[in-house]
Amino acid sequence: MSTPTRTGTSVSMTVNGEQVDRHVDPRRTLSDFLRRDCGATGVHLGCEHGVCGACTVLLDGRTARSCCTLAVQAQGADITTVEGMADGAELHPLQEAFWKHHGLQCGFCTPGILLTVQELLADNPDPSDEEIREGISGNICRCTGYQFIVDAVRDAAAVLRGEKATEAE
Amino acid sequence: MTQHQVPPGLIGARVRRKEDPRLLTGRAQFVDDVVLPGMLEAAVLRSPHPHARILGIDVRAALELPGVFAVLTGEDVRAACATPQPVVWRMIPDQRMTDQYALAVDKVRYVGQAVAVVAAVDRYVAEDALGLIDVEYEVLEPVVTLDDALAEGAPLLYDNWPDNVSCRQTIPKGDAAAAFAEADVVVTETLTYGRQMGTPLETRGAVMSWDPFTDQLEGWMSTQSPNLTRDLLGEVLGLPVDHIRVRTPHVGGGFGNKFDFYGEEVLAALLSKRTGRPVKVIEDRLESFVANAHSREQRIEVSVAAKSDGTIIGMRGTVWAVLGGQLATVGIGPCWLSMALMAGPYDIPHVEATVVGVVTNRSPYGSYRGWGQPKANFAHERIIDKLAHELGMPANEVRRRNLIAPEKFPYPSQVFFYDSGNYAECLDMAEQAVADRGWAKRRDAAAEEGRSLGIGYSFHIEISALGPSKIMNQAGLQHSSFDEEVVRIDSAGGVTVRTGLSAMGQGIETALAQVAAQTLGVPLDTVKVLHGDTETNPFTGYGTGASRGAALGGGALLRASSRLRDKVLRIAAHMLEADAEDLEITDGVVAVKGAPGGPSVTMRQIGDAAYRRLDGKLPDGEDPTLEERDVLDPDNVAFSYGTTAVLAEVDRETGRVELLDYLLVHDCGTVINPMIVDGQIHGGATQGIGGALFEEIVYSPEGQPLTTTFMDYLIPTASEIPTFETLHMTTTADHIPGGFKGMGEAGTIGAASAITAAVEDALPELDLRLTRLPVTPPRLLDALTTATPKDPS
Amino acid sequence: MKPAPFGHVRASTLDQAVETLVAEDGDAKVLAGGQSLVPLLAMRLAQPTTLVDLGGLRELDYIRDEGDHVEIGAMTRSRAVETSPLVATALPLLPAALRHVGHVTIRNRGTLGGSVAHADPAAEAPSVLRALDAEIIATGPGGRRTIAAADFFQGFLFSALEPDEILTAIRIPRQPAGTVVAVEEFARRHGDFALVAVLGAARLDPSGEIAEVRLSVAGAANTPLRADAAERLLTGQAPTPDVIAAAATAVAEATDPAADIHAPAEYRRHLAAVLTRRCLHRLFAHAERSAAA
Known part of the structure; x- marks a missing residue:
């Protein structure tokens, strides 16, 4: 049992609510596993060394860098990617707020930022602008200059607190 | 300046972007999301030496690794290519060219230069194979810095050149020598702009599929310039362009890095040809720091000759370009x-x-948002600040005295005609906004508490709407720079715009849809914009860069849509038995002007009349279908401009600079979507801030790159970036339909100048002149501890 | 940036993990949270034959009150330590320092044991261990042994752990009531590794003199640094600006920083003095406030 497995390891996890059972090379990163083996191409690879945050997913409800996690480490985990945020064809209030406030340009960092903010607002439903900035400071956005992201998060927080209705297009 | 003013409506509206829902839900396709049956993945072996001769490459062990399909070396590439990698800007006719291939053939000239490439079942195995390739190098002495390269007896990068200078050109206007001879005051500065790069969050990549039976090459590429890429692929691979199809999925940021044409695309194509399978090559982040075009690094010597009242009568400057190994x-x-x-x-x-291009053993120098302009700006704004200091005048007074007056447009500069503007008003607006926001009071109150705040300004111009093709050809461009757009109304009244521009985050889909919707009088959500396929979309001359997409694409589309609107009105007039002149289109319904509730036809009915049930509806002599095409090759480029104002705080003990507030007053002619324009300014300014305070590609004295990860190359996060505010003014570009100027690079240009001025203002008692970027905490601490106190006079 | 091939053992017992390390004879690596190791694998800077994955060892995930000590299992996630009420009361310096570790996302996955075993002199957790005289418990083929933090960190990314040993727990002495803490960190960007960080914990006695002070410095030498000389200067003194300035100088003199692209050594030494002074000022301002309250 303690013989190292070089040819492959079985992993089972839930990805956006679906049970996934695969045989993977132990060196396969969770990000590659999600993108290639589960079709979750909303997981983006910006640096593959844990700095940019584009590959952020929720692992058992907490954010994780999927590039700094091996697929085998997610054994038994419940994974949510950006594909799992919307409710059917209904955008999540955060997605709606990012759309309204122009909180994205090229959109490459956006999946990671959305999931990071989802955790931030769960921990702190009414963050100050400084707390929002600190909360997303592990996610590099090369396009927006962050201003409209901060605006979107502030607005979405109010919606999620139930203080205002979501403004769908 | 009114003829092209667009009535208020969708043009000028803050509408949400059409591209966002797919980007927000993970449904947008980027190049690495493209997976084709049988696809292989490639990895590139790169030189570990800055300067070395390749004596031999042994790839046998790599080829034997299970899962490896092909390995190419420089000799394979040279044999397979019709030409070396192209250089499209050739401004200086006698420039010494470097003529390199996608893989090094005999010599490597920078760390990271591609030496061999592997195609394997996946990227993991491809990287395994790289470790099995044995390259024998004869290491040569590297030329790492500008001074190394210019030194007497310096090693030569190119053995057949007399020195390491690729080119030199001086462009005069007037008689500078005379101006300097009669000046009351002359000030001189030498500036050093750090090496940086655009660093889109999505690295570069391509999927290439070569059909060996028909020699058809199909590519998916993260590129800003699909048509240029297709033409260059054709030249390099010796293929007719009709054999090449370039598809551009969503581009995860370009910033100029993806304007350029790189060797990896060629390698993927050749590997596909060799293996008969599609081949994907995705640059990883480590590679990006050596394989992406670097930019910005220059030494600039600048002097001005002025009268004692601050009027500048002459300027001299030399740009020393620290080019790379090719x-x-x-x-x-x-x-x-x-x-x-x-x-x-x-x-x-x-x-x-004067510009002098000098080759060094660094990665090649290419495009980055702003192109040469942030450096030019740093030169003219730093020297204005220094002149003001010398004359004891406020810097903005010196600016005001010298800004081009509104009546002088079109203004002949050294090379270009500036089209229009009201520069002084822009500066006034910024000063007023700063006063309204009480920055000076904040600075003075902070000083009472022992804190050091400062206010800095800069004024920038931005060449945009590039540009007249023939003039660009005369300037040395081996390509065109017009833009072609197609608009069609379908049989059910829906509108489709086809564009050759790339969607890279700048909202081009939305901006073009706004132009078409307003011109045609239809709701925005009935307009679809198709991009990203050279086989079906029109030709964009240059590419999506040079702040030209909205101006030229928008202008061409406005003209095409206007003609299409005329046809719609002719058909409607026939159907309504009215005069076309009396009709208007509102929300997709054509009716008689000022007659609400009267007879009308919908765009759906017009579509039906033009495509399906023509009889009795389509006027005689009118061709079926509803499509127009337009090509805009303008008479001139345009110049947007703006004033940047920054409130900064300096920690005197650590040298850290914190930006407290940031304001930009901007004029880019007619604004299509102010929300997008603001976003572009914020993002550009953030890159400018990065270049001013954080980002620098550093080489060791031995020529090894030391910034190879995101832990070393410091892109600012939300915690380092201030709140931005933008104010707008509108001076239209009268030579562009719609009056659009373009503005994608604006924010990057004036940031460093304003920030350095603010830092100096925060240390008012010191005779401190910041001349080197980025201003890192150790550098600033060193500067402020060694600066002498100001002469009290 | 894809890892080279390796084998993987998902240990179901600690013994099995140690056995695998022994069998692989120094070529295996222990995988905890992976936040430092997986990037090194991706860059192929680490190419172990086998990863011994501790992810399944729930028995290493705990925070336990042991009276005069708190014991933290090696696989406890940094975020769990940072948000633990027990740690907040008994070891306030630890959460104050952990808040500077990367970002929440990193701390969600990174473990305290992993960070300590990695022995990065610029990291926060090792410096906390030095300041608080913690003990590191390692388990190897010969059983458990306890290593003082002062002996554990031996060089840059180099610790007293043997190749066949696993860091299994950390024991940290409970801090006396009335201890106040401050962390002054200077990083180029939020969440970056510190250029220098100064961590302090202190108590004032009722007369306003410094009863106890603990100071450590990250990023100023090839191991986390305990500022003993400065502590001696401060203890028993009233925290006057002069005393604080002398302590700051003493800290700077004790540093032996390296130069890198972010800062020359001299700048780091200077920062150590500036940050020490700021840390101490903050510390004693807190202490006076808490004494007044």
């Missing part, structure tokens, strides 16, 4: 532009500016 696609282009725009927004009668 020329990138744009050659000397960006550095040449630094030289050509060194006088900036100022009415200086006598200018003499």
Whole structure:
């Protein structure tokens, strides 16, 4: 049992609510596993060394860098990617707020930022602008200059607190 | 300036972007999301040496690794290619060209230069194979810095050159020598701009599929310039362009890095040809720091000759371009532009500016948002600040005295005609906004508490709407720069716009839809914009860069849509038995002007009349279908401009600079979507801030790159970036339909100048002149501890 | 940036993990949270034959009150330590320092044991261990042994752990009531590794003199640094600006920083003095406030 497995390891996890059972090379990163083996191409690879945050997913409800996690480490985990945020064809209030406030340009960092903010607002439903900035400071956005992201998060927080209705297009 | 003013409506509206829902839900396709049956993945072996001769490459062990399909070396590539990697900007006719292939053939000239490439079942195995390739090098002495390269007896990068200088050009205007001879005051500065790069969050990548039976090459590429790429692929691979199809999925940021044409695309194509399978090559982040075009690094010597009242009568400057080991696609282009725009927004009668391109054993120098302009701006704004200091005048007074007056447009600069503007009003607005926001009071109150706040300004111009093709050809561009757009109304009244521009985050889909919807009088959500396929979309001459997409694409589309609207009205007039002149289109319904509730036809009915049930509806002599095409090759480029104001705090004990507030007053002609324009300014300014305070590609004295990860190359996060505010004014570009100017690079240009001025203002008692970027905490601490106190006079 | 091939053992017992390390004879690596190791694998800077994955060892995930000590299992996630009420009361310096570790996302996955075993002199957790005289418990083929933090960190990314040993727990002495803490960190960007960080914990006695002070410095030498000389200067003194300035100088003199692209050594030494002074000022301002309250 303690013989190292070089040819492959079985992993089972839930990805956006679906049970996934695969045989993977132990060196396969969770990000590659999600993108290639589960079709979750909303997981983006910006640096593959844990700095940019584009590959952020929720692992058992907490954010994780999927590039700094091996697929085998997610054994038994419940994974949510950006594909799992919307409710059917209904955008999540955060997605709606990012759309309204122009909180994205090229959109490459956006999946990671959305999931990071989802955790931030769960921990702190009414963050100050400084707390929002600190909360997303592990996610590099090369396009927006962050201003409209901060605006979107502030607005979405109010919606999620139930203080205002979501403004769908 | 009213003829092209667009009535209020969708053009000028803050509408949500059409591209966002797919980007927000993970449904947008980027190049690495493209997976084809049988696809292989490639990895590139790169030189570990800055300068070395390749004596031999043994790939046998790599080829034997299970899962490896092919390995190519430089000799394979040279044999397979019709030409070396192209250089499209050739401003200086006698420039020494470097003529390199996608893989090094005999010599490597920078760490990271591609030496061999592997195609394997996946990227993991491809990287395993790289470790099995044995390259024998004869290491040569590297030429790491500008001074190394220019030193007497320096090693030569190119053995058949007399020195390491690729090119030199001086462009004079007036008589600078005379101006300097009669000046009351002359000030001189030497500036060093750090090496940086665009660093889109999505690295570069391509999937290439070569059909060996028909020699059809199909590519998916993360590129800003699909048509240029197709033409260059055709040249390099010796294929007719109709054999090449370039598809551009969503581009995860370009910033110029993806304008250039790189060797990896060629390698993937050749590997596909060799293996008969599609081949994907995705640059990883480590590679990006050596394989992406670098930019910005220059030494600039600048002087001005002025009268004692602050009037500048002459300017001289030399741009020393720290090029890499070979020329990138744009050659000397960006550095040449630094030289050509060194006088900036100022009415200086006598200018003499020189650019010298020097090769070093660093990665090639290519495009980055702003091109040469942030450096030109740093030169003219730093020297204005220094002149003001010398004369004891406020810097903005010196600016005001020298800004080009509104009545002087079109204004002939050294090289370009500036089209229009009201520069002084822009500066006034910024000063007023700063006063309204009480920055000076904040600064003075903070000083009471022992804190050091400062206010800095800069004025920038931005060449945009590039540009007239024939003039660009005369300037050395081996390509065109017009834009072609197609608009069609379908049989059910829906509108489809086809564009050759790439969607890379700048909201081009939305901006073009706004132009078409307003011109045609239809709701925005009935307009679809198709992009990203050279086989079905029109030709964009240059590419999506040079702040030209919205201006030229928008202008061409406006004209095409206007003609299409005329046809719609003719058909409607026939159906309604009215005069076309009396009709208007509102929300997709054509009706008689000022007759609400009267007879009308919908766009759906017009579509039906033009495509399906023509009889009795389509006027005689009118062709079926509803499609128009337009090509805009403008008479001139345009110049947007703006004033940047920064409130900064300096920690005197650590040298850290914190930006407390940031304001930009901007004029880019008619604004299509102010929300997008603001976002572009914020993002550009953030890159400018990065270059001013954080980002620098550093090499060791031995020529090894030391910034190879995101832990070393410091892109600012939300915690380092201030709140932005933008104010707008509108001076239209009368030579562009719609009056659009373009503005994608604006924010990057004036950031460093304003920030350095703010830092100096925060240390008012010191005679401190910041001349080197980025201003890192250790550098600033060193500068402020060694600076002498100001002469009290 | 894809890891080279390796084998993987998902240990179901600690013994099995140790056995695998022994069998692989120094070529295996222990995988905890992976936040430092997986990037090194991706860059192929680490190419172990086998990863011994501790992810399944729930028995290493705990925070336990042991009276005069708190014991933290090696696989406890940094975020769990940072948000633990027990740690907040008994070891306030630890959460104050952990808040500077990367970002929440990193701390969600990174473990305290992993960070300590990695022995990065610029990291926060090792410096906390030095300041608080913690003990590191390692388990190897010969059983458990306890290593003082002062002996554990031996060089840059180099610790007293043997190749066949696993860091299994950390024991940290409970801090006396009335201890106040401050962390002054200077990083180029939020969440970056510190250029220098100064961590302090202190108590004032009722007369306003410094009863106890603990100071450590990250990023100023090839191991986390305990500022003993400065502590001696401060203890028993009233925290006057002069005393604080002398302590700051003493800290700077004790540093032996390296130069890198972010800062020359001299700048780091200077920062150590500036940050020490700021840390101490903050510390004693807190202490006076808490004494007044």
